[in-house]
Amino acid sequence: MAVGSRVLEAAGLARPGRLARLREWWEQEHVFGYGLILPALLLIVCLVAYPFGMSVYFSLSDYWVGSPGRFVGLGNFRNIIGNEIFQRTVYNSFVFTSIAVAFKTVLGIWLAMLLFRNFRFKRLIRGAVLLPWVIPTALSTLAWWWMFDSLYSVVNWTAIHLGIMSPPGPNWLGMTNYAMTAVIAVNVWRGLPFFAIIVLAGLVSIPREYYEAAQVDGAGSWGRFRHVTLPLLRPVLAVVILFSTIFTFADFNIVRVLTRGGPVNTTHLFATLAYQVGLDGGNLGQGAAISLFLFPMLAAIVFVQLRYIRRE
Numbered sequence: 001m002a003v004g005s006r007v008l009e010a011a012g013l014a015r016p017g018r019l020a021r022l023r024e025w026w027e028q029e030h031v032f033g034y035g036l037i038l039p040a041l042l043l044i045v046c047l048v049a050y051p052f053g054m055s056v057y058f059s060l061s062d063y064w065v066g067s068p069g070r071f072v073g074l075g076n077f078r079n080i081i082g083n084e085i086f087q088r089t090v091y092n093s094f095v096f097t098s099i100a101v102a103f104k105t106v107l108g109i110w111l112a113m114l115l116f117r118n119f120r121f122k123r124l125i126r127g128a129v130l131l132p133w134v135i136p137t138a139l140s141t142l143a144w145w146w147m148f149d150s151l152y153s154v155v156n157w158t159a160i161h162l163g164i165m166s167p168p169g170p171n172w173l174g175m176t177n178y179a180m181t182a183v184i185a186v187n188v189w190r191g192l193p194f195f196a197i198i199v200l201a202g203l204v205s206i207p208r209e210y211y212e213a214a215q216v217d218g219a220g221s222w223g224r225f226r227h228v229t230l231p232l233l234r235p236v237l238a239v240v241i242l243f244s245t246i247f248t249f250a251d252f253n254i255v256r257v258l259t260r261g262g263p264v265n266t267t268h269l270f271a272t273l274a275y276q277v278g279l280d281g282g283n284l285g286q287g288a289a290i291s292l293f294l295f296p297m298l299a300a301i302v303f304v305q306l307r308y309i310r311r312e
Helices: 002-026 029-059 075-081 084-116 122-129 137-147 154-161 176-204 208-216 221-249 253-258 270-280 284-311
Strands: none
Touching: 002 029, 029 284, 075 084, 075 284, 084 122, 084 176, 084 221, 084 270, 084 284, 122 176, 137 154, 137 176, 137 253, 176 221, 176 253, 208 221, 221 284, 253 270, 270 284
16 A cells, blocks of 8 residues: 555656656747747748749649649740730739839828828728728729729719710720729729828827927928938838839739730739639649749849848
8 A cells, every 4th residue: 555655656746747847848948939930830831832832843844734744944934935915914014013103102101191190080080091901802893893894984974074084984994005094093092001001100100309300490391291201201111112012013803803914915914814824724834934923023122122121
């Protein structure tokens, strides 16, 4: 009986000892830190690294849906570079991104300055401004698709009654220049709240003493904006322009829902053309090559912007 009790006591002492050692090992800084990073690392590997690796593999092979292809090296990239539709897509992407980001920058700063002022229902209006960004892209773009409809266009009806256009108005989604204007307008409408809220956060962080000092020196509204607000907002603007450029270059839903790349491939972007070639057409190799063609350009843009932010 005494021997059994001693065995139980020994077992009872051994168990807390192992738990204590395990806890001591887990609470070490390097072990605990890696433990916290591990879930995020697994998420990145499964949802980012693995699909990226598969797309690289597809782009270097003659791969079709249901037919594993052979290794062709850079053949897919050579083929798409000589394709007129792809060349038009590169032009469309740069025009689309440059115009949309320019409008979002100017209008975003202007909207942020308005939201920064004190007025009634300020919090309610700030929340309402975020609605275009919060609403699912496909759902909001369907509403715009109806508004640009060739027969029941609300945009044309409004412009005609305001005397801006003569009836019946343009076919927004069926004419080349109007179609690009429409997709740019919807992209600006959707991306403007994100831009404005980030800039507004930067405005809130600027100390009031700087404005008071500038006002004492005789600076007006434009002088305070030029010499106080804009210089202090440069790091914030660099970050938000960087993200906005990436989001705009990689846009898919707006063009896919509104025009599907038409008319005559004049609104195709990298993502929509890659979808059409790779999934609709079944040529996964060229589709992956089209999608990866954007990667070096975005990497260069990110590199330049991050160097500027670091210098600031």
